[in-house]
Amino acid sequence: xxxxxxxxxxxxxxxxxxxxxxxxxxxxxxxxxxxxxxxxxxxxxxxxxxxxxxxxxxxxxxxxxxxxxxxxxxxxxxxxxxxxxxxxxxxxxxxxxxxxxxxxxxxxxxxx
Amino acid sequence: xxxxxxxxxxxxxxxxxxxxxxxxxxxxxxxxxxxxxxxxxxxxxxxxxxxxxxxxxxxxxxxxxxxxxxxxxxxxxxxxxxxxxxxxxxxxxxxxxxxxxxxxxxxxxxxx
Numbered sequence: 001x002x003x004x005x006x007x008x009x010x011x012x013x014x015x016x017x018x019x020x021x022x023x024x025x026x027x028x029x030x031x032x033x034x035x036x037x038x039x040x041x042x043x044x045x046x047x048x049x050x051x052x053x054x055x056x057x058x059x060x061x062x063x064x065x066x067x068x069x070x071x072x073x074x075x076x077x078x079x080x081x082x083x084x085x086x087x088x089x090x091x092x093x094x095x096x097x098x099x100x101x102x103x104x105x106x107x108x109x110x111x112x
Numbered sequence: 113x114x115x116x117x118x119x120x121x122x123x124x125x126x127x128x129x130x131x132x133x134x135x136x137x138x139x140x141x142x143x144x145x146x147x148x149x150x151x152x153x154x155x156x157x158x159x160x161x162x163x164x165x166x167x168x169x170x171x172x173x174x175x176x177x178x179x180x181x182x183x184x185x186x187x188x189x190x191x192x193x194x195x196x197x198x199x200x201x202x203x204x205x206x207x208x209x210x211x212x213x214x215x216x217x218x219x220x221x222x223x224x
Contacts, residue, residue, distance in 0.1 A: 004154075040121075042200065042216035043155075090154050098210040100145060101202075103154035 002026055004104035006091050012110045013081045021076040021107050023091030031094045032074035033058075033101060034066060036087040043090065049074055050097045081111040118201050118215030126223050131188040133218045135201035143204040144184035145212070146175050150197045158199075159186070181206075188220075196222050 007022045025032065033048040035058075045058030049068040063085060065077045074093075078085060088108050092101040118135045125131060135144070143162055147155035159170050161177035161184060168175055172189045184203070188195055201215040 040216070043214045045211070048211070092154075094212075098143070098204045098212060100157055100160055101212060102157070103147075105154050106152075 004091055004093055004102055006089075006104035006107050008107060009105065010108045012112065013078075014112050015082060017081050017111075018077065018079050019081065020078075021089055021091075021109075022073070023075065023104060024073045025091075025093040025102070026072065027093060027095075027102065028071070029093035029095050029102075030071070031097045031099070032068065033092040033094075034064070034074070034076045035090045035092065036060065036085075037090060037106075038087050046076065046089075048097070081109075083111045085109065086111045116201060116203060116213050116215040118218055120218055121216070122219040122221070124221045124223055125191055127191060127193060129191055131191055131195070131220060132185065133199060133201075134183060134185045135203070135215045136183040137203055137205070137213075138182075140181040140206045141184075141203040142181070142206045143212075144175070144177050145202040146173075146184070146186050147200040147202065148197050149200065149217075155198075155200055191220075191222055193222055193224075196220055 004025045030051045034046040035043040044060050047066040049055045052071045067075045088106050090106050091104040094101045146158045149155040159175040164181050165179050166177040175186045198217040198219050200217045202212045
């Protein structure tokens with residue numbers, strides 16, 4: 001089992017460009033999450049999907065959109081990247097909301 | 113939203129020393145989790161606690177679910193170089209939002 005996988009691992013964008021971060025899990029989990037991690041800020045929840053077909057805003061959703069493509073995949077889209085979105089992005093999954101979460105290896109995004 | 117106060121924010125210790133860190137919440141929790149994040153990686157679950165007073169070990173790591181249900185503690189005995197990283201607590205409140213809340217992390221550095 002690969003657990004939670006994320007692509008790409010690294011990305012550099014120019015301000016205004018768009019991109020989609022991909023996440024997939026093979027643990028048959030119902031719930032999936034996107035976090036960003038900035039120095040000294042811990043993990044901040046951007047969006048989550050409690051189950052296939054549903055998505056909800058987290059703590060810092062502005063500037064992002066998500067798609068729960070199917071039970072395995074949950075993507076995060078930046079429509080018009082800004083330097084403030086330079087961060088490390090983590091995807092996670094759990095059996096249900098509130099259960100132990102399992103994290104992917106992260107995507108390191110730099111917006112110039 | 114839910115707040116978790118994790119302390120200390122950072123620790124500089126010598127190899128072989130014991131380490132203690134803790135998390136406190138403003139409300140009662142029914143789950144406490146401890147994660148470790150190695151440099152450049154995603155957080156990995158170390159220990160999960162589900163009952164007040166519960167004491168659980170994982171090798172040299174021991175975590176406790178506080179009897180007030182508002183705090184949790186993680187101890188590392190006889191630290192070694194591979195203990196370097198960021199340690200996060202996470203918890204689920206009994207009432208209100210059922211999502212996990214994460215602490216801001218304790219960064220552990222070991223001085224050779």
